[in-house]
Amino acid sequence: MTTYPQSTVTLLFFLSLLNVSCSKEEQKQPNPTTFPIRGEVVAIDTAKHRLMISHEAIPNYMDAMTMPFKVKNLGLLMSAQVGDSIQGVLAVSKNETWLKSFTVIGRGEEQRKE
Numbered sequence: 001m002t003t004y005p006q007s008t009v010t011l012l013f014f015l016s017l018l019n020v021s022c023s024k025e026e027q028k029q030p031n032p033t034t035f036p037i038r039g040e041v042v043a044i045d046t047a048k049h050r051l052m053i054s055h056e057a058i059p060n061y062m063d064a065m066t067m068p069f070k071v072k073n074l075g076l077l078m079s080a081q082v083g084d085s086i087q088g089v090l091a092v093s094k095n096e097t098w099l100k101s102f103t104v105i106g107r108g109e110e111q112r113k114e
């Protein structure tokens with residue numbers, strides 16, 4: 001059996017730690033494609049981290065429709081209210097699609113009454 005010097009073993013150990021700290025997703029998809037998106041929030045599902053959005057057509061990606069979008073950042077998700085108009089950036093990787101960022105550009109009926 002071959003024995004390795006202690007320094008080599010230590011180096012390999014740290015390299016393996018580095019590897020674990022990078023998610024598989026990031027390794028496979030370092031640069032997700034992004035598309036601008038505009039739409040209205042129809043429903044909010046904080047448990048599943050999803051916003052149901054009635055979105056306008058996204059050139060070169062999809063037609064206008066109502067569908068759920070994953071929002072990874074819970075704080076961002078909570079910044080929206082049902083009825084809000086939002087404008088943001090949709091990220092699309094090989095394995096997933098998610099709403100990377102957005103800003104509320106108009107408050108819905110419910111909020112305007114208050």
Ligand SMILES: [Cu+2]
Nearest residue numbers: 062063065067
């Ligand atoms: Cu869609």
